[in-house]
Amino acid sequence: MLTSVASAVRQSTASVFRTATRAMSTKAVETTVNGMPVKVYNERGDQRVIVTKDLPGQRWVDILAYANCRVEVCTDPQTILDNGKIKQLIGDKCDGVIGQLTEDWADELFGALKKAGGKAFSNYAVGYNNVNVPDATKHGIPVGNTPGVLTETTAEIAAALTLAAARRVCEADVFMRSGQYQGWLPTLFVGKLLQHKTVGVIGAGRIGQAYAKMMVEGHKMDIIYYDLFPQPKFKEYLENYSKFCGANDERPIKVTVAKDPEEVLKVADVVSLHMLLDKTTHHFINKERLHMMKEDAILVNAARGPVIDEVALVAHLKANPEFRCGLDVFEDEPAMKPGLEECANAVIVPHIASASLWTRGGMATMAASNVAGILSGKPVLPQGSYVLDFLEEPLGSPKMEFTPSIVNDKDLGLKMA
Ligand code: DGY
Numbered sequence: 001m002l003t004s005v006a007s008a009v010r011q012s013t014a015s016v017f018r019t020a021t022r023a024m025s026t027k028a029v030e031t032t033v034n035g036m037p038v039k040v041y042n043e044r045g046d047q048r049v050i051v052t053k054d055l056p057g058q059r060w061v062d063i064l065a066y067a068n069c070r071v072e073v074c075t076d077p078q079t080i081l082d083n084g085k086i087k088q089l090i091g092d093k094c095d096g097v098i099g100q101l102t103e104d105w106a107d108e109l110f111g112a113l114k115k116a117g118g119k120a121f122s123n124y125a126v127g128y129n130n131v132n133v134p135d136a137t138k139h140g141i142p143v144g145n146t147p148g149v150l151t152e153t154t155a156e157i158a159a160a161l162t163l164a165a166a167r168r169v170c171e172a173d174v175f176m177r178s179g180q181y182q183g184w185l186p187t188l189f190v191g192k193l194l195q196h197k198t199v200g201v202i203g204a205g206r207i208g209q210a211y212a213k214m215m216v217e218g219h220k221m222d223i224i225y226y227d228l229f230p231q232p233k234f235k236e237y238l239e240n241y242s243k244f245c246g247a248n249d250e251r252p253i254k255v256t257v258a259k260d261p262e263e264v265l266k267v268a269d270v271v272s273l274h275m276l277l278d279k280t281t282h283h284f285i286n287k288e289r290l291h292m293m294k295e296d297a298i299l300v301n302a303a304r305g306p307v308i309d310e311v312a313l314v315a316h317l318k319a320n321p322e323f324r325c326g327l328d329v330f331e332d333e334p335a336m337k338p339g340l341e342e343c344a345n346a347v348i349v350p351h352i353a354s355a356s357l358w359t360r361g362g363m364a365t366m367a368a369s370n371v372a373g374i375l376s377g378k379p380v381l382p383q384g385s386y387v388l389d390f391l392e393e394p395l396g397s398p399k400m401e402f403t404p405s406i407v408n409d410k411d412l413g414l415k416m417a
Helices: 002-023 059-066 083-090 107-115 133-138 151-166 169-177 206-219 232-247 261-267 287-292 310-319 357-375
Strands: 029-033 036-041 047-051 069-074 096-099 120-123 198-202 222-226 255-257 270-273 298-301 324-327 346-348
Touching: 036 059, 036 083, 047 357, 059 069, 059 357, 069 083, 069 357, 083 107, 096 357, 107 133, 120 357, 151 169, 151 206, 151 270, 151 298, 151 324, 151 346, 198 206, 198 261, 206 222, 206 232, 206 270, 222 261, 232 255, 261 287, 287 310, 310 324
Parallel strands: 047 069, 047 096, 096 120, 198 222, 198 270, 222 255, 270 298, 298 324, 324 346
Antiparallel strands: 029 036, 036 069
Protein backbone atom coordinates (compact mmCIF):
# COMPACT_ATOMS: atom_id res chain seq x y z
CA MET A 1 0.00 0.00 0.00
CA LEU A 2 2.70 2.41 1.13
CA THR A 3 4.71 1.54 -1.96
CA SER A 4 1.83 2.34 -4.26
CA VAL A 5 1.16 5.71 -2.52
CA ALA A 6 4.85 6.60 -2.84
CA SER A 7 4.86 5.59 -6.47
CA ALA A 8 1.68 7.65 -7.13
CA VAL A 9 3.36 10.67 -5.47
CA ARG A 10 6.45 10.08 -7.58
CA GLN A 11 4.35 9.82 -10.72
CA SER A 12 2.39 12.94 -9.99
CA THR A 13 5.63 14.79 -9.13
CA ALA A 14 7.13 13.59 -12.40
CA SER A 15 4.10 14.85 -14.28
CA VAL A 16 4.43 18.25 -12.56
CA PHE A 17 8.04 18.40 -13.77
CA ARG A 18 6.95 17.41 -17.29
CA THR A 19 4.34 20.16 -17.23
CA ALA A 20 7.02 22.55 -16.00
CA THR A 21 9.25 21.62 -18.89
CA ARG A 22 6.36 21.98 -21.34
CA ALA A 23 5.41 25.41 -19.98
CA MET A 24 8.92 26.71 -20.51
CA SER A 25 10.02 28.34 -23.66
CA THR A 26 13.31 29.84 -22.71
CA LYS A 27 14.43 31.14 -26.08
CA ALA A 28 14.15 34.90 -26.24
CA VAL A 29 12.52 36.77 -29.10
CA GLU A 30 13.74 40.33 -29.70
CA THR A 31 10.93 42.78 -30.40
CA THR A 32 9.41 46.14 -29.48
CA VAL A 33 6.53 46.49 -27.01
CA ASN A 34 4.90 49.86 -26.26
CA GLY A 35 7.72 51.46 -28.24
CA MET A 36 10.39 49.94 -25.99
CA PRO A 37 12.94 47.34 -27.11
CA VAL A 38 12.53 44.06 -25.22
CA LYS A 39 13.45 40.43 -25.42
CA VAL A 40 10.55 38.16 -24.66
CA TYR A 41 10.63 34.75 -23.03
CA ASN A 42 7.63 32.42 -22.96
CA GLU A 43 5.62 34.60 -25.35
CA ARG A 44 2.32 32.79 -24.73
CA GLY A 45 2.41 33.17 -20.95
CA ASP A 46 -0.82 34.59 -19.47
CA GLN A 47 0.68 37.02 -16.96
CA ARG A 48 2.92 39.80 -18.24
CA VAL A 49 6.05 40.43 -16.18
CA ILE A 50 8.49 43.13 -17.16
CA VAL A 51 12.12 43.18 -16.07
CA THR A 52 13.76 46.58 -16.40
CA LYS A 53 17.32 45.26 -16.96
CA ASP A 54 18.64 41.91 -18.10
CA LEU A 55 19.60 39.57 -15.27
CA PRO A 56 22.24 36.83 -15.12
CA GLY A 57 21.39 33.15 -15.24
CA GLN A 58 18.52 31.10 -16.57
CA ARG A 59 16.68 29.80 -13.52
CA TRP A 60 14.84 33.06 -12.93
CA VAL A 61 13.34 32.87 -16.44
CA ASP A 62 12.35 29.25 -15.87
CA ILE A 63 10.64 30.14 -12.58
CA LEU A 64 8.56 32.86 -14.22
CA ALA A 65 7.77 30.70 -17.25
CA TYR A 66 6.71 27.88 -14.93
CA ALA A 67 4.30 30.34 -13.29
CA ASN A 68 2.86 30.94 -16.77
CA CYS A 69 4.35 34.41 -17.15
CA ARG A 70 5.32 36.09 -20.38
CA VAL A 71 8.64 37.70 -19.47
CA GLU A 72 9.70 40.93 -21.18
CA VAL A 73 13.24 42.08 -20.48
CA CYS A 74 13.97 45.67 -21.44
CA THR A 75 17.00 46.02 -23.72
CA ASP A 76 17.06 49.83 -23.85
CA PRO A 77 20.74 50.84 -23.56
CA GLN A 78 20.15 53.64 -20.99
CA THR A 79 21.93 52.40 -17.83
CA ILE A 80 19.33 53.80 -15.45
CA LEU A 81 15.84 53.86 -16.95
CA ASP A 82 13.89 57.01 -16.12
CA ASN A 83 10.29 56.85 -14.90
CA GLY A 84 8.97 57.79 -18.35
CA LYS A 85 10.56 54.73 -19.93
CA ILE A 86 9.48 52.46 -17.10
CA LYS A 87 5.86 53.67 -17.44
CA GLN A 88 6.08 53.07 -21.18
CA LEU A 89 7.25 49.52 -20.48
CA ILE A 90 4.43 48.93 -17.99
CA GLY A 91 1.83 50.08 -20.54
CA ASP A 92 -1.83 49.27 -19.86
CA LYS A 93 -1.44 45.62 -18.89
CA CYS A 94 1.31 44.46 -16.60
CA ASP A 95 1.01 41.90 -13.82
CA GLY A 96 4.41 42.18 -12.24
CA VAL A 97 7.77 43.95 -12.39
CA ILE A 98 11.36 43.19 -11.41
CA GLY A 99 13.07 46.56 -10.95
CA GLN A 100 16.55 47.83 -10.14
CA LEU A 101 17.95 49.58 -7.05
CA THR A 102 18.81 52.60 -9.23
CA GLU A 103 15.13 53.27 -10.05
CA ASP A 104 12.75 55.46 -8.13
CA TRP A 105 9.89 53.20 -7.14
CA ALA A 106 7.35 55.48 -5.49
CA ASP A 107 3.80 56.74 -6.08
CA GLU A 108 4.27 57.53 -9.79
CA LEU A 109 5.48 54.06 -10.79
CA PHE A 110 3.36 52.07 -8.36
CA GLY A 111 0.32 54.11 -9.50
CA ALA A 112 1.09 53.20 -13.14
CA LEU A 113 1.64 49.56 -12.22
CA LYS A 114 -1.63 49.40 -10.28
CA LYS A 115 -3.54 50.98 -13.18
CA ALA A 116 -2.10 48.32 -15.49
CA GLY A 117 -3.45 45.59 -13.18
CA GLY A 118 -0.10 45.01 -11.45
CA LYS A 119 -0.05 42.73 -8.43
CA ALA A 120 3.62 42.23 -7.68
CA PHE A 121 6.96 44.05 -7.63
CA SER A 122 10.39 42.85 -6.62
CA ASN A 123 13.51 44.91 -6.26
CA TYR A 124 16.57 43.16 -7.65
CA ALA A 125 18.46 43.88 -4.41
CA VAL A 126 18.32 43.12 -0.73
CA GLY A 127 18.32 46.86 0.08
CA TYR A 128 15.18 48.76 -0.86
CA ASN A 129 15.85 52.38 0.05
CA ASN A 130 14.92 53.23 -3.58
CA VAL A 131 11.42 51.87 -2.94
CA ASN A 132 8.77 53.87 -1.14
CA VAL A 133 7.14 50.91 0.57
CA PRO A 134 4.17 52.89 2.00
CA ASP A 135 3.36 54.04 -1.57
CA ALA A 136 3.42 50.43 -2.78
CA THR A 137 1.24 49.37 0.14
CA LYS A 138 -1.20 52.21 -0.62
CA HIS A 139 -1.59 50.74 -4.11
CA GLY A 140 -1.87 47.22 -2.69
CA ILE A 141 1.37 46.03 -4.31
CA PRO A 142 3.65 43.58 -2.50
CA VAL A 143 7.34 44.55 -2.57
CA GLY A 144 9.93 41.77 -2.73
CA ASN A 145 13.65 41.89 -2.02
CA THR A 146 16.50 39.35 -2.24
CA PRO A 147 17.96 38.51 1.18
CA GLY A 148 20.12 35.50 1.95
CA VAL A 149 22.14 35.38 -1.27
CA LEU A 150 24.27 38.51 -0.88
CA THR A 151 25.67 38.02 2.59
CA GLU A 152 29.05 36.42 1.95
CA THR A 153 29.65 38.17 -1.38
CA THR A 154 29.06 41.60 0.11
CA ALA A 155 31.15 40.77 3.16
CA GLU A 156 33.96 39.68 0.83
CA ILE A 157 34.00 43.08 -0.87
CA ALA A 158 34.11 44.82 2.49
CA ALA A 159 37.06 42.57 3.37
CA ALA A 160 38.70 43.26 -0.01
CA LEU A 161 38.34 47.01 0.48
CA THR A 162 39.77 46.71 3.97
CA LEU A 163 42.82 44.79 2.77
CA ALA A 164 43.31 47.00 -0.28
CA ALA A 165 43.20 50.14 1.86
CA ALA A 166 45.43 48.71 4.61
CA ARG A 167 48.07 47.41 2.20
CA ARG A 168 47.73 50.21 -0.40
CA VAL A 169 47.03 47.74 -3.18
CA CYS A 170 45.41 50.20 -5.61
CA GLU A 171 48.08 52.89 -5.21
CA ALA A 172 50.76 50.27 -5.82
CA ASP A 173 48.90 48.93 -8.86
CA VAL A 174 48.72 52.41 -10.44
CA PHE A 175 52.43 52.93 -9.65
CA MET A 176 53.36 49.66 -11.31
CA ARG A 177 51.25 50.25 -14.44
CA SER A 178 52.70 53.72 -14.91
CA GLY A 179 56.22 52.29 -15.12
CA GLN A 180 57.49 53.97 -11.94
CA TYR A 181 58.86 50.82 -10.28
CA GLN A 182 62.65 51.06 -10.22
CA GLY A 183 63.29 48.26 -7.74
CA TRP A 184 62.54 47.01 -4.21
CA LEU A 185 62.90 49.56 -1.42
CA PRO A 186 62.40 49.22 2.35
CA THR A 187 60.01 52.17 2.30
CA LEU A 188 57.93 51.44 -0.79
CA PHE A 189 54.16 51.43 -0.13
CA VAL A 190 54.44 50.60 3.52
CA GLY A 191 50.94 49.91 4.81
CA LYS A 192 49.23 48.61 7.89
CA LEU A 193 49.22 45.07 9.32
CA LEU A 194 45.69 44.08 10.34
CA GLN A 195 46.64 41.14 12.54
CA HIS A 196 45.87 41.80 16.22
CA LYS A 197 44.42 45.24 15.44
CA THR A 198 40.77 45.99 16.23
CA VAL A 199 38.03 45.73 13.66
CA GLY A 200 34.89 47.71 14.37
CA VAL A 201 31.53 46.77 12.90
CA ILE A 202 28.57 49.12 13.01
CA GLY A 203 25.42 47.20 12.13
CA ALA A 204 25.96 43.57 13.06
CA GLY A 205 23.24 42.01 10.92
CA ARG A 206 23.87 39.19 8.45
CA ILE A 207 26.48 41.00 6.33
CA GLY A 208 28.18 42.74 9.26
CA GLN A 209 28.56 39.42 11.06
CA ALA A 210 29.93 37.64 7.96
CA TYR A 211 32.48 40.42 7.46
CA ALA A 212 33.43 40.35 11.15
CA LYS A 213 34.05 36.61 11.04
CA MET A 214 36.29 37.03 7.97
CA MET A 215 38.38 39.65 9.69
CA VAL A 216 38.49 37.95 13.09
CA GLU A 217 39.15 34.43 11.89
CA GLY A 218 41.21 35.33 8.84
CA HIS A 219 43.31 38.08 10.37
CA LYS A 220 43.03 37.40 14.09
CA MET A 221 41.69 40.88 14.73
CA ASP A 222 40.05 41.89 18.00
CA ILE A 223 36.50 43.04 17.51
CA ILE A 224 34.22 45.75 18.79
CA TYR A 225 30.71 45.93 17.39
CA TYR A 226 27.53 47.90 17.75
CA ASP A 227 24.04 46.91 16.71
CA LEU A 228 20.59 48.12 17.72
CA PHE A 229 19.90 44.53 18.82
CA PRO A 230 22.24 42.64 21.18
CA GLN A 231 22.99 39.73 18.76
CA PRO A 232 23.77 37.24 21.58
CA LYS A 233 24.46 34.30 19.23
CA PHE A 234 27.07 36.32 17.37
CA LYS A 235 28.71 37.32 20.64
CA GLU A 236 28.76 33.70 21.78
CA TYR A 237 30.28 32.63 18.44
CA LEU A 238 33.08 35.18 18.80
CA GLU A 239 33.73 34.26 22.43
CA ASN A 240 33.88 30.59 21.54
CA TYR A 241 36.29 31.40 18.71
CA SER A 242 38.43 33.33 21.17
CA LYS A 243 38.52 30.29 23.48
CA PHE A 244 39.40 28.08 20.50
CA CYS A 245 42.34 30.38 19.72
CA GLY A 246 43.51 30.22 23.34
CA ALA A 247 43.30 26.44 23.31
CA ASN A 248 45.34 26.24 20.09
CA ASP A 249 48.39 28.32 20.87
CA GLU A 250 46.90 31.45 19.32
CA ARG A 251 46.36 34.72 21.12
CA PRO A 252 42.65 34.82 22.18
CA ILE A 253 40.77 37.62 20.46
CA LYS A 254 39.13 40.37 22.46
CA VAL A 255 35.39 40.77 21.95
CA THR A 256 33.65 44.00 22.94
CA VAL A 257 30.00 44.91 22.50
CA ALA A 258 29.96 48.69 22.28
CA LYS A 259 27.37 50.70 24.18
CA ASP A 260 27.05 53.13 21.27
CA PRO A 261 28.48 53.49 17.74
CA GLU A 262 30.80 56.29 18.86
CA GLU A 263 32.66 53.83 21.08
CA VAL A 264 33.40 51.76 17.97
CA LEU A 265 34.65 54.82 16.09
CA LYS A 266 37.01 55.79 18.92
CA VAL A 267 38.50 52.36 19.55
CA ALA A 268 38.71 50.58 16.19
CA ASP A 269 41.57 50.57 13.68
CA VAL A 270 39.15 49.56 10.94
CA VAL A 271 35.47 50.56 10.95
CA SER A 272 33.10 48.86 8.53
CA LEU A 273 29.57 50.20 8.12
CA HIS A 274 26.75 47.68 7.66
CA MET A 275 23.65 49.60 8.64
CA LEU A 276 20.47 50.21 6.64
CA LEU A 277 20.01 53.63 5.09
CA ASP A 278 17.10 55.51 6.60
CA LYS A 279 16.51 58.91 8.21
CA THR A 280 18.38 57.87 11.33
CA THR A 281 21.53 56.76 9.50
CA HIS A 282 21.70 59.43 6.77
CA HIS A 283 25.13 61.16 7.15
CA PHE A 284 25.85 59.00 10.19
CA ILE A 285 29.54 59.51 9.40
CA ASN A 286 29.96 63.27 9.46
CA LYS A 287 32.78 65.67 10.26
CA GLU A 288 32.42 65.22 14.03
CA ARG A 289 32.39 61.44 13.91
CA LEU A 290 35.33 61.34 11.49
CA HIS A 291 37.29 63.32 14.07
CA MET A 292 36.46 60.71 16.72
CA MET A 293 38.29 58.06 14.67
CA LYS A 294 42.01 57.29 14.90
CA GLU A 295 44.10 59.43 12.57
CA ASP A 296 45.26 56.36 10.68
CA ALA A 297 41.98 54.43 10.79
CA ILE A 298 40.37 52.72 7.82
CA LEU A 299 36.70 53.38 7.06
CA VAL A 300 34.84 50.89 4.87
CA ASN A 301 31.39 51.32 3.34
CA ALA A 302 29.67 48.62 1.30
CA ALA A 303 26.22 49.53 2.69
CA ARG A 304 24.71 52.67 1.14
CA GLY A 305 26.51 55.89 0.08
CA PRO A 306 24.44 58.44 2.01
CA VAL A 307 25.36 56.97 5.40
CA ILE A 308 28.56 58.98 4.91
CA ASP A 309 28.69 62.75 4.39
CA GLU A 310 31.04 62.39 1.42
CA VAL A 311 32.06 66.06 1.34
CA ALA A 312 33.23 65.75 4.95
CA LEU A 313 35.02 62.52 4.09
CA VAL A 314 36.92 64.08 1.18
CA ALA A 315 38.05 66.94 3.46
CA HIS A 316 39.11 64.43 6.11
CA LEU A 317 41.05 62.27 3.62
CA LYS A 318 42.89 65.34 2.34
CA ALA A 319 43.74 66.63 5.81
CA ASN A 320 44.80 63.19 7.11
CA PRO A 321 46.91 61.32 4.56
CA GLU A 322 47.28 58.36 6.94
CA PHE A 323 43.49 57.95 7.15
CA ARG A 324 42.17 55.51 4.52
CA CYS A 325 38.83 54.43 3.21
CA GLY A 326 37.35 51.73 1.00
CA LEU A 327 34.08 52.65 -0.69
CA ASP A 328 31.75 50.50 -2.77
CA VAL A 329 28.89 53.03 -2.61
CA PHE A 330 28.64 56.80 -3.00
CA GLU A 331 26.37 59.54 -1.80
CA ASP A 332 25.24 60.71 -5.26
CA GLU A 333 25.79 57.48 -7.11
CA PRO A 334 26.94 57.14 -9.86
CA ALA A 335 28.71 60.50 -9.21
CA MET A 336 31.42 61.06 -6.61
CA LYS A 337 31.77 64.24 -4.60
CA PRO A 338 34.45 66.53 -6.06
CA GLY A 339 37.96 65.66 -5.02
CA LEU A 340 37.36 62.04 -4.02
CA GLU A 341 38.97 60.70 -7.18
CA GLU A 342 42.16 62.62 -6.34
CA CYS A 343 42.54 60.97 -2.92
CA ALA A 344 45.13 58.20 -3.20
CA ASN A 345 44.13 57.13 0.33
CA ALA A 346 40.66 56.12 -0.93
CA VAL A 347 39.95 52.78 -2.61
CA ILE A 348 36.86 53.23 -4.76
CA VAL A 349 34.86 50.62 -6.66
CA PRO A 350 31.51 50.98 -8.50
CA HIS A 351 28.90 49.29 -6.23
CA ILE A 352 30.05 45.76 -7.01
CA ALA A 353 29.62 44.21 -3.57
CA SER A 354 27.08 41.64 -4.78
CA ALA A 355 28.82 41.10 -8.11
CA SER A 356 29.69 37.41 -7.98
CA LEU A 357 28.04 35.27 -10.62
CA TRP A 358 26.47 32.99 -8.02
CA THR A 359 24.99 35.91 -6.09
CA ARG A 360 23.72 37.86 -9.08
CA GLY A 361 22.07 34.70 -10.44
CA GLY A 362 20.70 34.00 -6.96
CA MET A 363 19.28 37.51 -6.67
CA ALA A 364 17.53 37.02 -10.02
CA THR A 365 16.07 33.74 -8.79
CA MET A 366 14.86 35.35 -5.58
CA ALA A 367 13.30 38.32 -7.36
CA ALA A 368 11.58 36.03 -9.89
CA SER A 369 10.36 33.76 -7.08
CA ASN A 370 8.87 36.78 -5.31
CA VAL A 371 6.94 37.90 -8.38
CA ALA A 372 5.96 34.37 -9.48
CA GLY A 373 4.99 33.46 -5.91
CA ILE A 374 2.65 36.43 -5.52
CA LEU A 375 1.12 35.97 -8.98
CA SER A 376 0.50 32.28 -8.20
CA GLY A 377 -0.96 33.00 -4.74
CA LYS A 378 1.82 31.23 -2.82
CA PRO A 379 2.11 31.99 0.92
CA VAL A 380 4.92 34.29 2.00
CA LEU A 381 7.81 33.04 4.14
CA PRO A 382 8.44 35.01 7.33
CA GLN A 383 11.33 37.49 7.06
CA GLY A 384 14.66 35.90 7.95
CA SER A 385 13.64 32.41 6.70
CA TYR A 386 16.12 30.09 5.00
CA VAL A 387 15.72 30.84 1.28
CA LEU A 388 18.50 28.95 -0.52
CA ASP A 389 16.11 26.13 -1.48
CA PHE A 390 14.77 28.50 -4.13
CA LEU A 391 18.16 28.32 -5.83
CA GLU A 392 18.45 24.57 -5.86
CA GLU A 393 15.16 22.68 -5.66
CA PRO A 394 13.52 21.46 -8.88
CA LEU A 395 10.67 23.66 -10.07
CA GLY A 396 7.42 22.31 -8.70
CA SER A 397 9.07 20.86 -5.59
CA PRO A 398 7.08 21.47 -2.37
CA LYS A 399 9.96 23.67 -1.10
CA MET A 400 9.27 26.09 -3.97
CA GLU A 401 5.61 26.54 -3.02
CA PHE A 402 6.27 29.80 -1.22
CA THR A 403 7.01 33.44 -1.90
CA PRO A 404 10.47 34.02 -0.41
CA SER A 405 10.63 37.64 0.75
CA ILE A 406 7.98 40.37 0.77
CA VAL A 407 8.78 43.36 2.96
CA ASN A 408 5.20 44.69 3.29
CA ASP A 409 3.60 41.26 3.80
CA LYS A 410 2.03 42.15 7.15
CA ASP A 411 0.78 45.58 6.06
CA LEU A 412 -0.98 43.97 3.12
CA GLY A 413 -2.31 41.07 5.22
CA LEU A 414 -0.80 38.50 2.82
CA LYS A 415 -1.19 34.80 3.51
CA MET A 416 1.87 33.70 5.47
CA ALA A 417 3.56 30.29 5.41
C1 DGY B 1 21.73 45.29 -2.58
O1 DGY B 1 21.20 44.24 -2.95
O2 DGY B 1 21.16 46.05 -1.81
C2 DGY B 1 23.11 45.57 -3.02
O3 DGY B 1 23.48 46.87 -2.80
C3 DGY B 1 23.32 45.18 -4.47
O4 DGY B 1 24.70 45.09 -4.66
